[in-house]
Amino acid sequence: MTDYDEQVELDVNGERVAATVPARMLLVHYLREVAGCTGVHVGCDTGNCGACTVLLDGQPVKSCMLLAAQGSGQQVTTVEGLDAPCVPALRQAFTAHGAIQCGYCTPGMLTNATALLCEQPDADEESIRNALRGNLCMCTGYQQIVDAISAVAQQGEAAQR
Amino acid sequence: MPPRRRCGATSTASSRRLPNPCDRSTGVEGAAVIPAPFRYVRPSTLAQALELLNAEAAACVLAGGQSLLTQLKSRAVTPDLVVDLGALDELREIRSRPGTVTIGAMVTFARLAKNPVVRESVPVLAQTVAHVADVQVRNRGTLGGSLSYADPSGDLAGAVIAAGGTVRLVSADGERELPAEQLYAGPFRTVLAPGELLVDVTMPRHDTAHTAYYAVARRPADPTLAGVALVATVDADRITDIGVGLVGLGDRPLAAAATARALRGQPLGGAEAGTALADEIAPLPSTAGQAEYRRAVALTALERALRQLTQEAAS
Numbered sequence: 001m002t003d004y005d006e007q008v009e010l011d012v013n014g015e016r017v018a019a020t021v022p023a024r025m026l027l028v029h030y031l032r033e034v035a036g037c038t039g040v041h042v043g044c045d046t047g048n049c050g051a052c053t054v055l056l057d058g059q060p061v062k063s064c065m066l067l068a069a070q071g072s073g074q075q076v077t078t079v080e081g082l083d084a085p086c087v088p089a090l091r092q093a094f095t096a097h098g099a100i101q102c103g104y105c106t107p108g109m110l111t112n113a114t115a116l117l118c119e120q121p122d123a124d125e126e127s128i129r130n131a132l133r134g135n136l137c138m139c140t141g142y143q144q145i146v147d148a149i150s151a152v153a154q155q156g157e158a159a160q161r
Numbered sequence: 162m163p164p165r166r167r168c169g170a171t172s173t174a175s176s177r178r179l180p181n182p183c184d185r186s187t188g189v190e191g192a193a194v195i196p197a198p199f200r201y202v203r204p205s206t207l208a209q210a211l212e213l214l215n216a217e218a219a220a221c222v223l224a225g226g227q228s229l230l231t232q233l234k235s236r237a238v239t240p241d242l243v244v245d246l247g248a249l250d251e252l253r254e255i256r257s258r259p260g261t262v263t264i265g266a267m268v269t270f271a272r273l274a275k276n277p278v279v280r281e282s283v284p285v286l287a288q289t290v291a292h293v294a295d296v297q298v299r300n301r302g303t304l305g306g307s308l309s310y311a312d313p314s315g316d317l318a319g320a321v322i323a324a325g326g327t328v329r330l331v332s333a334d335g336e337r338e339l340p341a342e343q344l345y346a347g348p349f350r351t352v353l354a355p356g357e358l359l360v361d362v363t364m365p366r367h368d369t370a371h372t373a374y375y376a377v378a379r380r381p382a383d384p385t386l387a388g389v390a391l392v393a394t395v396d397a398d399r400i401t402d403i404g405v406g407l408v409g410l411g412d413r414p415l416a417a418a419a420t421a422r423a424l425r426g427q428p429l430g431g432a433e434a435g436t437a438l439a440d441e442i443a444p445l446p447s448t449a450g451q452a453e454y455r456r457a458v459a460l461t462a463l464e465r466a467l468r469q470l471t472q473e474a475a476s
Binding site for chain 2: 002004022050060061062115134135
């Protein structure tokens, strides 16, 4: 199979990452294998589970549902680079509430929750559940995850980005 | 593979050639999860995009990619060329004119839900978006991509049809406008000719209309089994005019003209059109729900959409 090359240059967590990759390379593989951000997990490879969620120009997207080339010139934030004011409180709350079981879905959950609290610092439970609709947890630890995010939302510590 | 860089480690990123990680291409039960090779182009103007599509018969159009990427990964489609519309800002406009609103094909679901013009003038679109997939998909998926994909269960199509939308199809040779319901030729098939692109959707303004969308799905974000979109003009508690769009209830999204006729003139609180609806629908069987089941829930969806409409008119 002949592959067609594409020059892809992204801002990943504030750092410029450039490489020549196959045009068909998915963003998730670029982030893991070129940029070395292995916190971005491949869960289902079919766009269902949200484990590969990253922020593209600040908005949560599933990085297995984009080509790396589509992100060219844009800013990507992975779980390693989350730096919004609410992030330390979220990490703390995930630990305190037992929201981390096997940990596989955690990067996607954290990334999505960060985007939610940046936009809606006092999100109620319904908004939280709605926002996490695209993130599956195979340990089914949803209640603890919702509790953790609710706790941070109630503290109102999530300042605007 | 080159040695992995630690994420966040400072290094002078340089342009490097890599071995091809796309060669690991089997996933569950040997199903491919990596697309087959293709050429990729990201034109910077609509004219360029149309030229490319005109010249390349086997090209695929990439809008938001939330349907196409799945097809590329499963290798259900293996195009020679993928034309990415992502750089075409001219397709991202939402224009309000006296009497109409025009929405560009590359406007995302998320923007439809939040945009003040859409919320005010075509609220049924914003209502419908809430039923579509999830936050991440809504941030990528586009109005034009969704309509062109022609999924018989595609929620947005029902809303556009109920709102009396027309789609503008443009090619290198010219352009034409069609009522949205005439875009469809069957399941996942449109009347788009090779080289033709859906560029925008125009709807009459419905600032004073009452609107509703009710969808039945197994779980939130699952494919819609039966969806009913309503855009109604109400005068003295009577439905004076109404558009009805249906999804999941035929081989394509439907404009339910007979159901709309049956509803016109009825009192809002007691309106019903079950018989007319039953005659208009021909649900396809699918893994997501047998035709008989869809037929049954269609009546429920219409009742509940009408109830939503009544509640909204009363508020």
